[in-house]
């Protein structure tokens with residue numbers, strides 16, 4: 001079997017084009033663009049690159065984007081005051097604090113200060129609680145992007161066994177919740193799982209987010225399974241995922257490549273979350 005390659009670049013581009021139209025319709029209806037604000041503390045070069053690409057994507061989609069950069073020696077109270085101002089600003093629908101923050105600041109406390117309705121990263125306690133309850137709310141971008149890839153590839157989830165390898169709050173746990181909501185039977189595996197290969201072999205849908213280059217081998221995959229590789233590992237030879245891609249394509253029915261699979265979906269889902277937050281804000285205003 002040679003697996004279908006799930007083209008995240010193409011799916012992401014299609015979604016962004018559709019989002020651009022939806023943003024234009026929102027602007028026509030409400031007379032304003034959905035707004036995303038980022039808060040970057042200090043001058044970490046990698047964070048500057050990430051923030052710039054988020055704003056570029058916003059502008060391409062026709063959204064308002066506000067990039068706030070605070071000095072590295074800002075106090076916790078100063079950064080939190082900026083988040084509070086953005087929480088109160090009706091032109092801002094989504095807020096994210098780019099992590100990591102400089103030493104001495106509590107990045108988690110800053111992120112948790114964002115109101116649930118503006119939490120476009122979906123990582124606050126409130127958003128995690130809404131997800132666990134299956135209630136409406138903003139979902140973390142990368143897991144949401146993986147669900148779009150599965151949907152666009154026509155992968156049936158109801159009644160299937162999904163195994164998520166990795167249990168981080170950023171990815172593994174919310175991914176498992178989303179699969180559960182889609183009626184999959186879900187197993188979460190991690191570094192203490194007794195026989196990881198055997199557990200992976202039971203998966204109809206295998207989602208791997210560990211951060212170990214090519215850890216999942218071809219013979220860990222059930223023939224015909226769908227494989228979503230979230231890992232991003234920088235080696236001298238280039239970027240590789242957590243799954244041994246060449247081996248896996250011989251066994252799986254569909255697989256995401258690295259790069260060009262999950263990666264392009266994350267910023268796309270940040271835009272989708274910002275638009276969702278803007279629509280919800282306008283709906284609240286109309287009923288207020």
Ligand code: NDP
Nearest residue numbers: 142166167168171190191209210211230231232262263266
């Ligand atoms: P974390 O380091 O927070 O979590 C890694 C998870 O993998 C942990 O739950 C850990 O288990 C588990 N793990 C580590 N080693 C093993 C092992 N040998 N066997 C089984 N499980 C293991 O990472 P993240 O969840 O933040 O990210 C994971 C990967 O996904 C990284 O490569 C990251 O770069 C990538 N990523 C990509 C994104 C994208 O946009 N494409 C977005 C987010 C992440 P335990 O809990 O027991 O320690």
